[in-house]
Amino acid sequence: MARRTSPENTSPKPPKEPGRFTQMWQVFKMTRRVDKSALPLMLLALLLPTAAGVLAGLFLSAGNVLALVLYIVVGLMLGVLLLLIVLGRKAERAAYSQIEGQPGAVGAVMKSGLRRSWRAAEMPVAVQGRSQAAVYRAVGKGGVVLIGEGSVAQTKKLVDEERRKVVRILPNVPITVLHVGPDAESVPLHKIAGRMNKIKSSLNRNEVLAVSNRLQSLGKNGLPIPKGVDPFKMRAGRPR
Numbered sequence: 001m002a003r004r005t006s007p008e009n010t011s012p013k014p015p016k017e018p019g020r021f022t023q024m025w026q027v028f029k030m031t032r033r034v035d036k037s038a039l040p041l042m043l044l045a046l047l048l049p050t051a052a053g054v055l056a057g058l059f060l061s062a063g064n065v066l067a068l069v070l071y072i073v074v075g076l077m078l079g080v081l082l083l084l085i086v087l088g089r090k091a092e093r094a095a096y097s098q099i100e101g102q103p104g105a106v107g108a109v110m111k112s113g114l115r116r117s118w119r120a121a122e123m124p125v126a127v128q129g130r131s132q133a134a135v136y137r138a139v140g141k142g143g144v145v146l147i148g149e150g151s152v153a154q155t156k157k158l159v160d161e162e163r164r165k166v167v168r169i170l171p172n173v174p175i176t177v178l179h180v181g182p183d184a185e186s187v188p189l190h191k192i193a194g195r196m197n198k199i200k201s202s203l204n205r206n207e208v209l210a211v212s213n214r215l216q217s218l219g220k221n222g223l224p225i226p227k228g229v230d231p232f233k234m235r236a237g238r239p240r
Contacts, residue, residue, distance in 0.1 A: 027091045034094035041090070045082035050075045096190040103132040105189055106149045106180050110136055113193045117141055117205075119212040124149070126158045135162050139212040142199030143174035147192065151181045165218055173211055174202050 031038045053075015061067035099105045107122035120138035127134045133150030135158045148155030179186045187195050
């Protein structure tokens with residue numbers, strides 16, 4: 001009699017994820033393809049500390065072979081560290097350059113490009129259907145940041161409306177407006193995170209959390225908060 005195979009044995013195995021070195025190699029190839037200056041800068045970052053370690057060992061080891069080896073190893077490790085830093089910076093910029101100008105590009109920065117001190121979502125808080133212009137919102141120690149995705153002319157009305165909503169419920173919180181688009185005054189996509197981190201701090205950690213929670217109530221269930229109503233002071237109805 002033929003042996004029966006259980007469904008568990010016949011089900012295809014999930015594809016194995018690539019290892020860390022394979023992922024790094026893929027990132028390196030993508031970065032080199034997009035940014036031709038990546039490879040020379042990475043080699044420079046690796047070779048300069050390594051050469052400095054060799055020279056320091058030759059002049060400072062005083063004939064001690066162990067000290068010479070340690071100097072070289074330290075220089076090499078520092079070079080590898082700098083190489084990885086340069087690769088990370090270049091890879092991030094290359095990745096953003098491939099999606100820059102596309103709808104939702106700012107959302108990618110909101111999702112993975114900000115520090116943990118910022119509270120933001122990859123979904124916009126306002127969208128113009130015809131032009132696909134959008135406004136994103138983030139909350140951090142610098143206050144509230146509104147980012148318009150698209151030309152200034154397309155996003156101005158959306159940004160102004162969102163600013164009025166924020167001011168209505170948070171009149172004392174500073175608001176910064178940035179634009180990502182084709183205009184001369186717009187901020188390049190890969191510089192958004194850096195520009196946000198340079199905003200002067202005005203809120204502490206607890207205040208950031210409170211502001212974020214209050215702004216979430218602004219668009220809860222897609223309904224705006226009526227003017228003059230403070231959601232933190234409303235009383236619950238009596239049970240019948």
